[in-house]
Amino acid sequence: MRILFGPADGYLYVMMGDGGKGGDPYYFSQNKKSLLGKILRLDIDHLPSADEIVDLDLWGNYSVPQDNPYSEEKDLQPEFWALGLRNPWRCSFDSQRPLYFVCADTGQDNYEEVDIITKGGNYGWSVYEGPFPYNPQQSPGSTPANSINPIFPVLGYNHSDVNKNEGSAAISGGYFYRSLTDPCMFGRYLYADLYGNDIWAAAESPENSGNFTTARVPLTCAHDSPTHCSSIPGNSQPAVGYISSFGEDNRKDIFILASSGVYRVVRPSRCNYTCSKENAQCCNVKIDSSKCDSDDDVLDVKVPMFLCVIEVLEVILQQFILLLVLSLP
Numbered sequence: 295m296r297i298l299f300g301p302a303d304g305y306l307y308v309m310m311g312d313g314g315k316g317g318d319p320y321y322f323s324q325n326k327k328s329l330l331g332k333i334l335r336l337d338i339d340h341l342p343s344a345d346e347i348v349d350l351d352l353w354g355n356y357s358v359p360q361d362n363p364y365s366e367e368k369d370l371q372p373e374f375w376a377l378g379l380r381n382p383w384r385c386s387f388d389s390q391r392p393l394y395f396v397c398a399d400t401g402q403d404n405y406e407e408v409d410i411i412t413k414g415g416n417y418g419w420s421v422y423e424g425p426f427p428y429n430p431q432q433s434p435g436s437t438p439a440n441s442i443n444p445i446f447p448v449l450g451y452n453h454s455d456v457n458k459n460e461g462s463a464a465i466s467g468g469y470f471y472r473s474l475t476d477p478c479m480f481g482r483y484l485y486a487d488l489y490g491n492d493i494w495a496a497a498e499s500p501e502n503s504g505n506f507t508t509a510r511v512p513l514t515c516a517h518d519s520p521t522h523c524s525s526i527p528g529n530s531q532p533a534v535g536y537i538s539s540f541g542e543d544n545r546k547d548i549f550i551l552a553s554s555g556v557y558r559v560v561r562p563s564r565c566n567y568t569c570s571k572e573n574a575q576c577c578n579v580k581i582d583s584s585k586c587d588s589d590d591d592v593l594d595v596k597v598p599m600f601l602c603v604i605e606v607l608e609v610i611l612q613q614f615i616l617l618l619v620l621s622l623p
């Protein structure tokens with residue numbers, strides 16, 4: 295489960311997995327009464343009384359925004375914002391388009407996906423895995439494919455695309471890169487596979503179309519990284535390990551949370567990459583993103599792209615801090 299506050303409406307968005315066991319055997323994701331496999335939208339600024347919680351059949355201390363898609367519908371729970379998710383693993387709002395809500399949804403057997411989440415949208419699971427029909431074992435409560443109108447992913451990949459030695463794949467959703475630290479990456483949606491050891495950058499063209507082109511972006515560790523990036527002999531890429539999540543700070547810089555540590559995307563020149571925009575006017579003191587948002591090389595994913603990163607926190611340090619905290623009296 296992950297929670298987020300909507301930057302435009304201030305409501306709390308709660309991402310719920312389908313409750314587990316392979317293939318959603320109880321069909322929670324399409325169940326109109328279960329909160330599992332849904333994205334919920336809650337108002338926690340206006341709290342109900344204890345009586346109202348009982349009367350309205352709420353699950354906790356929140357109220358339901360009146361403009362939730364099913365707030366007036368008896369069949370569906372009023373908390374729903376979207377349904378038919380399997381395991382939304384990292385969702386984010388585009389900081390430049392605060393209504394643009396993107397979720398990566400972890401697949402079951404074959405396909406990992408990225409969805410643009412819209413009000414009331416049904417993302418198909420477990421009738422579909424990505425754009426493909428999924429055939430769960432029949433059980434009471436199954437949803438016929440022709441009874442739903444699924445929204446298919448805007449990005450995705452087959453497990454076989456990343457399945458190397460680990461035997462599986464699991465997507466880790468990220469962010470639209472809106473920092474000017476790497477102006478050549480500006481506007482791209484970054485995401486990763488847990489096992490993949492590298493990251494994809496997807497460019498949307500035209501904007502707001504949901505039409506993405508994606509490419510892998512190899513990682514390189516800057517020579518002046520404050521923490522020495524671990525590496526595999528004979529491989530120029532840092533050995534980041536499992537990439538489980540991303541973060542964004544107030545400057546819109548992007549962090550990568552991996553099993554080997556925490557990394558930050560930095561200026562390309564720190565890895566000796568050339569990004570013609572890095573020294574342009576847009577990247578100096580006065581930030582004017584419009585100058586970085588032209589559609590020449592920003593949206594051209596055919597240009598080989600790289601991510602220059604530094605390691606800012608080693609896992610051994612995280613563990614050390616955790617040990618210290620745990621050993622305090």
Ligand SMILES: [Ca+2]
Pocket residue numbers: 378399407417418419422423424445446447
């Ligand atoms: Ca789906």
